[in-house]
Amino acid sequence: MASTARLELVNIVKQYPGCRANDGVHLTVAAGEIHALLGENGAGKSTLMKVIYGVVQPDEGTVIWNGKPTQVQGPRHARDIGVGMVFQHFSLFETLTVAENIALSLPASEARNTRKLEARIREVSTRYGMALDPRRHVSNLSIGERQRVEIVRCLIQQSALLILDEPTSVLTPQEVQVLFRTLRQLSAEGCSILFISHKLQEIRDLCHKATVMRGGKVTGSCVPSEVSVDDIARMMVGSDTPLSTQATPSQPGDVLLSVRKLSHPTRDPFGTSLDAIDMELRAGEIVGIAGVAGNGQDELLRALSGERRSEAGCLSIGGKDIGQAGPAQRRQAGVAVVPEERLGRGAVPGMSLVSNTLLTAYGRGLVKRGWVRSAKVREYAAHIRERFDVRSASIDSTAASLSGGNLQKFIIGREALQQPRLMVASHPTWGVDVGSAVAIHEALIRLRDQGAAVLLISEDLDELYQLCDRMGALCSGRLSPLVPTSELGIEQLGQWMAGEFPQPGTAPSATEVTHAVA
């Protein structure tokens, strides 16, 4: 058995200062197998990937590649022996073309012959149903297309094992289907695939086998198609964590936030302009905005938080115009915001939780005539930590020392405890462990029940369907209609995410339509 496996990991141990990231991990991937690697953040998946890709060296244990014990010296060595990796955050140069980007990772002899390389790119991409024009600049490509560049790059290097780190988190449901077709074809041709994901349903659809990790150890393995989603989730989180929240129906009240013809031309060449956004949020409802990242979500968040000011009359909360107000004034008007970036926007990495409490909660009597009331701030920080079960050494721990889930609970707690009238949360559970995600969802529902309006911007469709009363999608800076969740099918939502929705005055552009169909 061991001799036929493409990759076998035996007793991999990797110790980091203060954390045993991998603790005796065994993993076997057969040729042509699509193998899922599951686990919450901090379970040790990334470390294991880095071991396979040669980025870090294990302290103990052996990597057996095609039956031979191998010490992977580094990523270049890994590529040479046939391991390809597609990172969650793509490593592409936006100012170069597809072919140039691919050439960069090839030996000079192959990279020089541009025409031959372009022909190969065309051949490989059409063969696997991933249409790509080698001469286009990466900056003009959609996220899905960029991912194809990464995959094609691995294929051209003739990878025998392809590692994909959460590849579907950036795709629309339709794009996911295309990706899966490609992966199945690759698998049929004998290429092994190691597929890292949080999305259990996808794993059931795609993967032949799954290995589940928790706390650096393998806690189980299964054939995903033979067990239920809940069974897999249970292996991931252990026995004592609730798996999901049940949202109760809401009682929406009066219109709280109204957005009228909000347009923002972007100054960033790679940003997205907001195009005449219209929406209304009522008190006591959760409204979801789906969409693939980079379609204006960040711009919308900035426009609502006040980091980017708008023209007068575009935005009003409770009837009061806040278009021109800055973040501080909007916070005073009852707007709370949870940005996508936890470290480096929602919280200052090098500062303690106490200081990070003061960051946005200063309006809650924590400052008196310019002097910081330290005792009050500490009290407030301790209150957040306790109410939202933030696991940290103390309130003096730095934000950077917290895990993603705990920091996010802290940030949500900090905002929620300010009793906002409007809560805008962007990707609140992205990269967060299941336990924290449940706590965050509960906090949002609690806010809604207290009469706040909640705007949830997310890529996680399960999350949106679970929590939202109404939802729509954002594509290229345009917002689809917001309709009750129960009336919106996933197919329809997928089309909206690709830009196929009616918009007064503007027809969907041709390229976007073909996108969705492709």
Added chain:
Amino acid sequence: MLSLERRAVDSRLMQWGSPVLALLLTILTGLVLFWALGKDPLAALGFFFLVPLSDTHGWAELGLKMAPLLLCAAGLTVCYRTRIWNIGAEGQFVMGALWASVAALKLSDATGFWVLPVVLGAGIIAGALWAWLAAVLKTRFHCNEILTTIMLNYIALNLLLYAVHGPLRDPMGFGFPQSEMFTASALLPQLIDGTRLHIGLLFALFAAVAVGVLFTRTFIGFQLNVLGQDGRAAAFAGFGERRLIWLAFLIAGGLAGLAGASEVSGPIRQLIPQVSPGYGYTAIIVVFLGRMQAVGIILASALLALTFMGGEMLQIAMNMPKAITGLFQGLLLFYLLTCDAFIHYRLRLRRPLPSAAIGQEA
């Protein structure tokens, strides 16, 4: 094989151990240097560090040189904590000295307690405005403040030279480029009789403590800190970036201006071209050596004041070039920046990599 490895947590010990280590290495290098110059290293070191402080007069002189250094450093601390790399304390100092002199000379006939505050105020405003130029260039045109402040230093120096060669030159001064002597009402009171030490040192100590309080107790200090550590978090929280940058520059410029004013109305008593031996630049070292903390910059300013005195002493006693001062200051900064790496990293001894196949013996 030695390699640097990132620490999981920054070392608190090295935070303060680094300046001490840097000082030791500087002294060690100094010994080698003196030896190479053919001087008795220990004697030279004694002249540099000990002899200047052998009597009251020496201590008073130390305080005298500390005052401008500490004033400039206190202001720079505000900037550097906000990650604004204002290198312009020298120019702000010079402008402070220049306009304080203008005020003092214009008021040479006046007497009364109000003259001195006006003179110092003129220096503060001049220094602050000079810094504000760089602030506007940064916030309005996104000019890098390192470049603008350095260039403004040269402009300030040339304005000073123009003033002492032209409009402010003492007509009775035999053509020397210097102003008239100030009258008594424009002079800072002495702190210890019989020495040149003046109350400028008290301003400096007060400024250092005030800056410490600013950052530990006040909300505006917190905002400056946030802006320094994480501009996007500051924008997210709604802390006005422009307002904070201006404030940091104005405080730094005002304090450097006060330092310049205190020099001309303190020990020098007139405006001369060599009003600063580079206090504004040396103050940069003070801030980093003092870890941007009140107590730290007070101690560091004393140490660097000593390098000025030690350099002069060596020049007199052992006939060495005056450049020794700059050399020691440079060494100190160099070693400090090097040692600071150990706050975030630690040395690890590693066995040579390849052959040892991992896990095979297990």
